Amino acid sequence: MSKKSELLFIKSKVFGPLYYHNVYSFYDEPLIFNALNEFGQLFFCYALGCDEKDDRWIVVPISEQNANKLEQKDMPILSAIKQSANSSVLVIKTSLESGKQDEEYVAAKKLPYRLPTDKVFIRENVNYDGKRAHTHRIRIAKNNNAQIVSGILNKASEAFGEFCQGYLKKFDLSTKFFPQDAITGSFVYRVKADNAKQLKLEGYEILSKISVKDDFLAALDEREVDLRTVRKLFDLLLSNDLKIQLIDEESTETIIELSAEYVEDLIKEVDERLGSYLDSSMVPQADNLDTLRRYLMLIEKYGYVTATALKVVDRQVSYYRDACRSLSLTHNYSKLTPVGTAALTSETDAEFVKIIQRQFEETECGHIWMINQGVDSIIKIDENSAAEFLIENCNGLSDNTSRRRAQTLKSWVKKFKLHS
Known part of the structure; x- marks a missing residue:
């Protein structure tokens, strides 16, 4: 961050000292920018260039709402200068010879200078004073310009952030977006990326493909x-x-854009793939079916399970908890379902294993594996195909992890065949 003295733009007789804040155009020095006075009030500053005698500037107070519109490209540069039909702007002239400063209010509509058209918008937004906490904006709009319920805004923003983070993670880019604030009067969340530099160097190209x-x-x-x-x-x-x-x-570049029309064109493709979609959360890690039955017993008796009671290491408790949930044996991990009760109270090992087999065949993992191998029962499957199946079909697992997870599938299938 620069020292305050280095950020000084001009000492105005009307507005007091003005300091560079967000810069939109730069050539040797900032030419179009927002400045702050000592009270934190915003001013839009526009360079008119030099004539034979003076260096000339337009300075006009601007609200935070209009500054955000300018930065979101909802407002052209001209509208930041001419903010209303009857507005005035301060024209500051500094003599090139003497340095004497002259300030005069001029009606914006009567400015005798060549100004940009209403089709010209900012192209960058460089934070000059280091005060900006956010790195990106998540902007949400409704096609008919109607209001959006705040709950929908929050859900859409969270789902979008989760999607971007998850997609980047596939490419070993660990980036999270932390909300900083929401812009008043606008459907915009300002967020900070915790890995902004790497995101810009590598992540933008990855994310932009999603819009195609x-x-x-x-x-x-x-x-x-x-x-x-x-x-x-x-x-x-x-x-x-x-x-x-x-x-x-900073660049004001739109990295990724998803619209309802674009989504409508893609959603059938997504739904078709969902029928055969498998990710790491769908693949069990609970190798021992006898221990799984013990987990059900502990849930029924105590309502909770400890590693000591289950006779496993701590992390394996969650493996058996998740397996019971995916097999629809438990509700929310703490209560047995009717199927879970039937499995627990089964009179023989064969009867218990038959229930687990039937439930596994109905999970995404079991069902997709059977389709992949062209069989109609899990006991007809070659258990040695488990690793290759996971490597080729499971989203989110490395080859090594797939081979480890395959041990559970092999163990279960062997058990199923033993009691078939």
Whole structure:
């Protein structure tokens, strides 16, 4: 961050000292920018250049709301100068010879200078004083310009952030977006990326592909995208007729844009792939079915399970908890379902294993594995195909992790065959 003296733009007789804040155009020095006075009030400053005698500037107070419109490209530069039909601006002239400063209010509509047209917008937004806490904006708009319920705004923003973070993670880019604030009167969340430099160097190119249909479909086929996260976001955009954008604050570049129309064109493709979608959360890690039955007993008896009681290490408690949940044996991890009760009270090991087999065949993992191997029962499957199946079909697992997870599948299938 620069020292305050280095940020000084001009000492105005009318507005007091003005300091550089956000710069929109720069050539040797800032030419178009927002400045702050000592009280934190905003001013829009526009360089008129030099004539034979003076260096000339337009300075006009600007509200935070209008400054945000300017930075979001909702307002052209001209409207920041001529903010209303009857507004006035301060023209500051500094003599090139003597340095004497002259300040005069002029009606904006009577300015005798060549100004940009109403089609010219800012192209960058460099934070000059280091006061800006955010790096990006998540902008949400409704196609018919109607109001958006705040709950929908929050859900769409969270789902979009979750989607971007998850997609970047597939490329070993760990980036999170932390909300800083929301802009009053606008559907915009200002957020800070915790890894902004790497995001800009590598992540932008990755994210931008999502806005292109063919690239997006390729990402789906390469299992680079979590389909459930995508479906959640797409449903919010489509059902509420929304468009959402991720915008780089400094360059003002739109990195990614998803609209309801774009989503509508893609959602059938997403739904078709969901039928055969598998990710790491769907693959069990509870190797021992006898221990799984003990987990059910402990839940029924105590309502909770400890590693000591289950006779496993701490992390394995969650493995058996998740397996019971995916097999529909428990409700929310703490109460048995009717199927869970039937499994627990089964009179023989064979009867218990039969129940687990039937439940596994109905999970995404079991069902997709059987389709992949062309069989109609899990006991007809070659258990040695487990690792290759996971490597080729499971989203979010490395080859090594797939081989470890495959041990559970092999163990279960062997048990199923033993009691068939």
